[in-house]
Amino acid sequence: RKEVEQDPGPFNVPEGATVAFNCTYSNSASQSFFWYRQDCRKEPKLLMSVYSSGNEDGRFTAQLNRASQYISLLIRDSKLSDSATYLCAVNEGEYGNKLVFGAGTILRVKS
Amino acid sequence: NAGVTQTPKFRVLKTGQSMTLLCAQDMNHEYMYWYRQDPGMGLRLIHYSVGEGTTAKGEVPDGYNVSRLKKQNFLLGLESAAPSQTSVYFCASSTAQGTEQYFGPGTRLTVT
Numbered sequence: 001r002k003e004v005e006q007d008p009g010p011f012n013v014p015e016g017a018t019v020a021f022n023c024t025y026s027n028s029a030s031q032s033f034f035w036y037r038q039d040c041r042k043e044p045k046l047l048m049s050v051y052s053s054g055n056e057d058g059r060f061t062a063q064l065n066r067a068s069q070y071i072s073l074l075i076r077d078s079k080l081s082d083s084a085t086y087l088c089a090v091n092e093g094e095y096g097n098k099l100v101f102g103a104g105t106i107l108r109v110k111s
Numbered sequence: 112n113a114g115v116t117q118t119p120k121f122r123v124l125k126t127g128q129s130m131t132l133l134c135a136q137d138m139n140h141e142y143m144y145w146y147r148q149d150p151g152m153g154l155r156l157i158h159y160s161v162g163e164g165t166t167a168k169g170e171v172p173d174g175y176n177v178s179r180l181k182k183q184n185f186l187l188g189l190e191s192a193a194p195s196q197t198s199v200y201f202c203a204s205s206t207a208q209g210t211e212q213y214f215g216p217g218t219r220l221t222v223t
Contacts, residue, residue, distance in 0.1 A: 008151075034211055043201055043214040044154070087153070091208070098144075098169070099212055103153035 003027060004090050006102035013109055017078045021105045023088030024070045032091040033071045035062055037084045038104065044087055048073070078109045112137050115215035117202050123221045124192045132187040132218050134202030142205045143185035144169075144212060145177060147198040154201065160185055161208075192222045 005024045013019045025033075032051060036044035048055050050071055054063040061074040071090075075082055085104040092100045115136045124130055134143065141162050146154040156169030160179040174196060176188045185204075189196060199219050203212040 032210065043216050046211050046213065049211050089212075098156060098159065100156075101146075101154040103151060 003092065003100045004088060004102040006086075006088055006105045008103060008105060010106035010108050013078050013107070015078055015080060015109055015111050017109075018074065018076045019078055019107065020072055020074045021086055021088075021107075022070050022072050023090075023102050024068075025090040025100075026069070027090065027092055028066075028069060030090045030092060032099075033062075033064055034089040034099070035060075035071070035073050036087040036089060036101075038087055039084050044101075047086070075107075078107075080109050080111060083107055083109045114138065115202055115204055115213055117200075117215035117218050119218060120216065121219045123223065124189075125223055126193060128192050129188070129190050130192065130220075131189075132200055132202075132220075134185045134187070134204075134215055135183055136185075136202075136204040136213075136215075137183065138204060138206075138213070139182070140204035140206050140213075141182075142207065142212075143179065144203045144205075145175070145185065145187045146201045146203065147171065147196075148201060148217075149198050157187065157200075192220075194222045196220065197222045 035047040037047045038044045048062045050062045059076045087104045088102045089099040144159040145157040158177040163182040202215040205212045
């Protein structure tokens, strides 16, 4: 089993739709969780950090379910500009100083 | 602040050639990382550093070496490039363990 797994998608949604992605992780000791956004041929950019049960920033909500070992990202009122690949990352390592990334979920928002 | 910068942006190498990728950060971060990203495989950690003068192996370290002589710089070396090292290389930095990482713009390397 991969340490961090994501549905690769693509998720094709119309503008204005609500879409949610899940990311499962295998290490129950992980304490830090992140969502990154990556545009084509660009670097990953931090979207949200999830340190406790969840986090909300405008149209974006991230939640953590420790019992089932997954994090989710909810995007409300999707915009064309939300089209990107969304990567989740989970801290690992003896001292928790490494992030393990999922392969990403592709989102395409269409007009 | 420039954040995390990488040079070069693009490079084409022939098999067996060597090169060094430079990563620099101006955020005074302790931790620095080198990743490679290949289609369908996500980001994989090559090497990382938890402070000046320290380095450690990541998930895919073979064929690469690194050095962290100055806190702000992290160098990734390929001594004898192979076609399997064709990839996009990203450098990242963070303040401390388990915290968010900030990425550079990447280096696209092709080995023929």
